[in-house]
Amino acid sequence: MGTGKKIEIKQIIKEASRMVTFSKRRKGLFKKASQLESMTGARVAIVVFSPTGKPYTCGDVNAAIGTHFPRFHGSEIGSCGSQYHENGASGSRSFSLKNGLCDWLEKIDVEECGNLSEMLLLKEQLEGNRDKLAEHTESFEALFM
């Protein structure tokens, strides 16, 4: 039979075959990533969008990014998170947080940061207050469900 036949690495035209290959190879990719992590202690985060747009993730993107951004120094959002934690009024809680974010953004030099890097720093900020934000924090995986 044609089992194991050599193929070219190019776009698979037949949709059915393309989806089967996607399913198999995505699984293989994630397995390799998992092995790389457990063998070398590396951190791997993967996001894959299928040909139909369905998202799949592997690894903890939050943690992977957080590792690289130890802490954004000189931030004011920390205190913001604190006060949010202390007053239990549900209405004012998110409001103070939002104000904190705006205060923080005021200090950012958009010209230098660009968009994604800025977001990553914002994320890092929020990570630093994870304990206080816990119940409002979605994991990357949950977001793409």
Added chain:
Amino acid sequence: MGTGKKIEIKQIIKEASRMVTFSKRRKGLFKKASQLESMTGARVAIVVFSPTGKPYTCGDVNAAIGTHFPRFHGSEIGSCGSQYHENGASGSRSFSLKNGLCDWLEKIDVEECGNLSEMLLLKEQLEGNRDKLAEHTESFEALFM
């Protein structure tokens, strides 16, 4: 010789071997990702942190995420980006953009969005104004160089 010998998928103690395996397998992982993309038309984004903390990326994380967030509707940042584009005063440009971001954040329900999802939406917002932000936008790759 011991070539191709079967191994267990577990932490490699000997540091030299661990680094060699990391190097080889990371390369293999990225190759698999590349093949998955070109064969099935999927989008793959990977971030790997080596055992020593050095980051490596594969694929365009910006595009991968942008694909999943077509457009955040009913935003006000668009007009902000517009006016930024129109007035050429270098000083006021980033300032108006930051104000726009704050205005936008004011409208976000932090209680519902969480941190990362919120950032992704923020990113989507900026993506929508990519043409106007082009020169201030860093790629995910550049960020980790």
Added chain:
DNA sequence: TGCTCTATTTTTAGCAA
């Protein structure tokens, strides 16, 4: 860390369910 070499182990293409 990166590449070469090679015996073996893994992954996987094509079919079928």
Added chain:
DNA sequence: TTTGCTAAAAATAGAGC
């Protein structure tokens, strides 16, 4: 979209540069 089967293709451990 996912899984099982199986022969062939690809990845890779270990050793050396």
